[in-house]
Amino acid sequence: MDSEKKVNLSRNFEKKITPKSQFIKKEIKGIKKIIAVSSAKGGVGKSTICANLAITSEKMGNKVGILDADIYGPSIPQLFNVFTKPSSEDGKKLKPIEKQNIKLMSIGFLIDQNSPMVWRGPMVISAIKTFTDNVEWGELDYLFIDMPPGTGDALLTFAQSIKIDGAIIITTPQILSINDANRGIEMFKKTDVPILGIIENMSYLLDQNKNKEFIFGKKGGETLAKNQSLNFFGEIPIDKTFNSSSNNSIFHSLNQDIKNIFINIVKEI
Numbered sequence: 001m002d003s004e005k006k007v008n009l010s011r012n013f014e015k016k017i018t019p020k021s022q023f024i025k026k027e028i029k030g031i032k033k034i035i036a037v038s039s040a041k042g043g044v045g046k047s048t049i050c051a052n053l054a055i056t057s058e059k060m061g062n063k064v065g066i067l068d069a070d071i072y073g074p075s076i077p078q079l080f081n082v083f084t085k086p087s088s089e090d091g092k093k094l095k096p097i098e099k100q101n102i103k104l105m106s107i108g109f110l111i112d113q114n115s116p117m118v119w120r121g122p123m124v125i126s127a128i129k130t131f132t133d134n135v136e137w138g139e140l141d142y143l144f145i146d147m148p149p150g151t152g153d154a155l156l157t158f159a160q161s162i163k164i165d166g167a168i169i170i171t172t173p174q175i176l177s178i179n180d181a182n183r184g185i186e187m188f189k190k191t192d193v194p195i196l197g198i199i200e201n202m203s204y205l206l207d208q209n210k211n212k213e214f215i216f217g218k219k220g221g222e223t224l225a226k227n228q229s230l231n232f233f234g235e236i237p238i239d240k241t242f243n244s245s246s247n248n249s250i251f252h253s254l255n256q257d258i259k260n261i262f263i264n265i266v267k268e269i
Contacts, residue, residue, distance in 0.1 A: 025163040025192075028132060031065075031143045035269070036158065036167040036193065040184030041177050042149040045201040046170040047075035048242065048250075050146040053168075053269075055251040056262040058101050062141040065096060068106030069158060070148040071127055077108035079250055085109060093136040100251075105135050128157050159191035166196040168233070168269070173203060173220035181221075185228055196269055197231030198224060205238045212237075233265045 028034065037050035050066065058064040068076035077083050080099045086109050087095045096103035107127060137143065145158060147167075158164065167188050171181035181198070188195055200221025204212040215238070225232035236242065241255050251259070 025161060027163045028137065028143065030137055031140045033141065033165045034143045034145065034162060035196070036145045036147050036164050036188075037170065038147040038167050038184055038188070039149055039170040039177075039181060040187070041171075041180035042073070044170050044172045044177055045236075045242075046149070047079060047146050049170055049199060049201060049236070050144050051076065051079045052251055052254070052262050053266060054102055054142070054144045055100060056259075056266045057142055057144075057269075059251070060263075060266060063139060064101075065103035065105070065137055065140045065143045067131055067135075067143060067145045068104070068108065069128065069131070069145050071107050072148065074106045074108035076104055076106045076146060080104060083109070089136075093134050094130075095136050103137060103140065105131055125157050129161075132158075132162055156187075156191070159188060159193050164193045166194045166269075168196050169198045169230075170201055171198060171221050171224065172201055173214070173217035175217070175220065178220045178224050181224060182228070185224075185230070195228075195230055197233045198222075198228075199233045199236065199265065201236045202238050203235035231268065233268055234261055236261055 035053075037046055037053065039046045047068075047070070054064050054066050066076055068074045080102075082097055082099050082104065084097050086097055086105065089095065094105065096105045097109060098104070145164070147158065169181050169185055171177045185195060198221050202216055203221070204214050204218075207213055221235070222232045224230075236258065239255060239258055241253050242258055251262075254262075
């Protein structure tokens, strides 16, 4: 194959795998602002951060909901310690579960807790459309979407079909996480989703003398934010209270320093 044909083949392939930006995005009735909390890599604490952002926002006087869009690994039921089946008054629209004054919807409420999700792409997309079209959210100031990791079908479906007002990118300091977060940022750019900023999780560990130990590297999230000309919302340290949950409130279990971090981040958002 000559060089000219190779170039054309590469361009055609790139067009096929690049998300299209020309599509109609719809709003969800009754919701003022939709915020996606995303990471292109699993295991960075995205769901826990999403839950605490939502709770902090509610405590600041807003009406808030969380849509758990991670079909294969829903975390919101476990974080809020809720496994109730949602009800439906008309047999068509699902009524969100309420906990800590937050309206919640997750595939985890609809399936057995130990059941694996072995769905293919079309089934995942169908489930997502059910959550966006057939949930009676009521009036909300903010709906936080706990996005699935990666840049696959589920995330693209949201980015291309729902009017997301802004995305928050979660990363850890490691270079692998930073590289994946950078790919996630580029995906949101291609689907015309504004990016509000970056939060770095697991940034450091405080020793007994309150000195910072940068176990996973240093300032990866801040550097990424500078390179992408984005807001850097701050660092969340490794802390045992951040990973705990209770029947009363996952936010109440945090130490005050981390509570203040979330309060400052929500103020910026």
